[in-house]
Amino acid sequence: MKPLEPALDSARPVTASDGKSTWWRWIGQLEWVAAMLIMIMAIALHIRFVTHVGGTWRDEANSVHLVTLPGFTEMFQFLDYDSFPILFFALLRGWLGIFGADNDMALRALGCITGLAVLGALWLNARAFRIRWPVLSLALIGLNPMLIRYGDSARAYGLGIFLILLTFRSFWRLVDKPSTPDTRRVAAAAVLAVLSVQCLYYNSVLLLAIAAGAVAVAARRRAWKTVGLVLGIGLLAALSLLPYVPMMRRMSDWTFMVSYPADLPWLWKRVSEVLGSPDPLGVWLWLSLLFLGVGAVAIVVGAGLWRRFVRRQALSETLDTDPPHSVPDAILFATGALIVGIVGYAAFLRALHYYTQPWYYIALVAFAACALEVIFGAWLALAKHRLLPVVLRSGRLFTGVALLCFTLLPDWEEMPIRHTNVDLVAARIRPLASNGDVILVPRWECAIPLSRYYRGPAEIITIPPIDDHRFHRYDLVLRQMATPDPLQPVLARLEEALRSGHRVFLAGTLPLPVPDHPVTSPLPAYRDASGKWHGGNYFTAWDLQVAQLLTAHAARAGHLAVPVPGNAPVQEFEKLELAVIEGWR
Template sequence: MTQVSALDDSIEDSRIPGRPDGGRHGRGARARGALVVAVVLVVALGVAVRTFSRSALWLDETLSVNIARLPLPELFDALRQDGSPPLYYLLLHGWMAVFGTTDGSVRLLSSLFSVASLPVAYHVGRRFAGPRCGWAALVLVAVNPFLVRYATETRMYALVALLTLLFAWAALRVAHSPTAGRWVLVSLLGGIMLLTNYWTAFTLAAAGLWVVAEAIRRRRPRLIGQLALAGVGSLVVFSPWLGGFLFQLEHTGTPWADRTNWTAFPDTLRDWGGGQGWVAGGMSLVVLALVVLAFVPWRRRDDGPELRTVSIALLVGSFGALLIGVVISWAIHSGYAIRYTSAMVVPALLLAAVGAARLSGRLRLGALVVVGLLGLGMSVPLPFADDRTQGRDTAELIAAGAGPGDLVLFCPDQIAPDVNRYLPADLDQAVYPTLGPPERVDWVDYTERNESASVVDIAVAASQRATGRIWLVTSPGYRTYGGQCESLERVLGALRPGGDRVQDLDDHFFERQAVTEFPARTTTAS
């Protein structure tokens, strides 16, 4: 009843003053009914587009599956080479033990996390600024293309978004009544976030800095002590993985990415709205406009006394955290991927919901209608796209022609896992430059290993290993390889003349592969 009354309030705000009562209640009832249907439809579509995807699993998803399926001791060792914390992989490990490893089943875990975020978003928004804010938060989260995209990906980002919402809820409870039990919950959630994705540290750091500033402004030194204890508690929760984290910090990093730069900001805002195109641009602009409205200096009669404080906290937790993350990544010459910001898009959307809640009835409804249309315009096509990787097509082509004694050789190794997933298990496969197995990528000292590789030696070893044909799978433009993959193709062509390009790169896909077939080894060629 409370939720329906909040919708009623939206309609009540939009009534035109001065009209006689006759007929007004009938029109209001019809409008309320239409609004309820519209919200239910938007949320239903938001749920539906989170539950499936036509695309094959791309590199990151396949790595998640291949690591999570390992026995637990091996799983932790594999993560040391991968560069991620363990919690999501442990959850996926248990999930796959029950539901299997098909594309649909491994993605469903993220779908459930994302769907669970919707009622939490409503509840958190309602706690922040009342029922209107709750409904606005629900719509904004339901149709956000960024969150929809990662609801159908076998990675930790949907879980990160859910945990961030839960952390916001727990932090708000502490703000209202800072009991020991509530601080423990905040501390526990902070540690769990760190065990899920390292970039959540920037959100937690931004939140901590804001609390310190508020404590100083309000002359509440005890609050700083409570915050410090909560931070220590989060580190205690994280501590079982501390050794793995320190190893990753020294040996893995992001060798696949360029150094972070200032374009991270506009790129992130664009991708939060869905990526390229005028619809995505419009979505981003509307959300930013709602964010600005949260700070416009007018007061509604139902603005709570803490609304501005809440808005500043959300601003710091979203854009402030993004600034901290980008600056630190740039300073340590680390790479950046927009998917890391799943802990930052959530407070940004909550802040936009605060802005929407401050509008009058018709303006608020109009803004949410625009958000819903633009968001669904970007989100509804996402499950039907098959553009993440060419890997399944590549595997089908090779499987149709490969025979005993053949070798599938991948250069670089980063294109191997998602092709390997769809290849027959008995087909010999290896990656450049290690000639090791294709299921995972070893990121340990990655740049140094690739730069010291000998193309000729590796080509000769691969040619000697394969008594049948060699299927060379390549893709250009990967960092740390230079022209090694092109050189490998030329050397193999000299060792085994008569190579034939049987598949070209397809620009439709994010991850694309070319395939060159080299004939079986002859006595002369060897």
């Protein structure tokens, strides 16, 4: 495949008299080589991940349990216990209906297809903005292990990223031409906007950011009808979320259990885990790109205002091209969307008050990478500012090549890390368990993947006792917190199993109780008149109660090894130890 000429990422060609034409030609060829190498490496990383990640962890298992409910009505009712709107689950339901609900390879194949589709969206976006090779966005997204790991998981993140990137492109196509957009472009933008917010709730914030950028461009061109179209599409997408309002009200009864004082330092710490993947120095690279890109826009805007003030020269009112010394429309669109997106996303998570994890931020990071691609790559229509395009285009190429060189080995080594070993724990227990045995899971949420993989005679019980192991049933946990002595059924069942000669398989760990310090259950939680819940440190007390019983009365206990194929590492948040406990004394 040969790179196309001219190498400029603009419809405006470079004349032969331009002393920089040779440089443009060379940098265009280098960008082509870099883009091809990054693309090949990114594809290889996706394939390596999905072929090594292993079984589904608890969030993925939650998704599978949800989409395998008998009908769409039941599936919608149980959306309370997951984090996304309906679109991804509808797709996953159809996919597993074809390939089977127990087919992990089908889940991984779907994730890989989604991840590769995101890479394809980067190429489509670049061409829409007249950028020939998406060197920067390919490197920032395609070589980031966090985006691959969680974007390719059996969750809605990958599909949500794909849709919001296409929405970014579709809104630009609405305002790219000064005339009223044709019906097909309006329809495409409307459909993609609705699909985006129906996939990820976070996408509603990013859609607002995209709309802000589009309105800025349309208002600059005095295309007020286009402004109305953009606002109308945004309103349509917002209205499509109204059916979820009753669900969110129900969830508010228990979401305090996952709340956290998420101030800005906390949010920065968590997003830095994504920006700094696979190396913490990546945080500084992202900051440099943000400051350089937005700073370049500010410099051009400031220079234009200064000339206008000093020389009293009005800017050109030509609709087809950008005025001299002004920011090109594509840059204005991307910069506005980027700034509003970052501020809005932070405000959204701040208001949410969740204990956020890295995967909460990957949609924002992918969106920012796409916007930075435009900010760095769409300047070349500004004919009288030659130095700025040279600096930005060179920096764009340098960043892509540097990321390829310095992240190649760390990325390759990180991809085989498994999400979980619960599937292996279930396989280890299966031939050993018999009727009357018990599988004790101290971390109740880890019973979600265990119930998917374990098919045997032993009973799964959790701390606290939860009747439904398919979903994140925080409502049932809250009910146990408000119940006097909720562990009595667990303690009685463990005693019954051990007294009758059966075994208890401990999937996880328990704390060591302090000798001669009896542990009592905290007082039941209660809700005051203002709706605020009050209680104690339930999970620690519950674990200690169970540990005290087993330490005092179990006759013997032993560790059971859980081999991992290829000795692959397992992420710590779902890496369970396994022990067997027998006898009563």
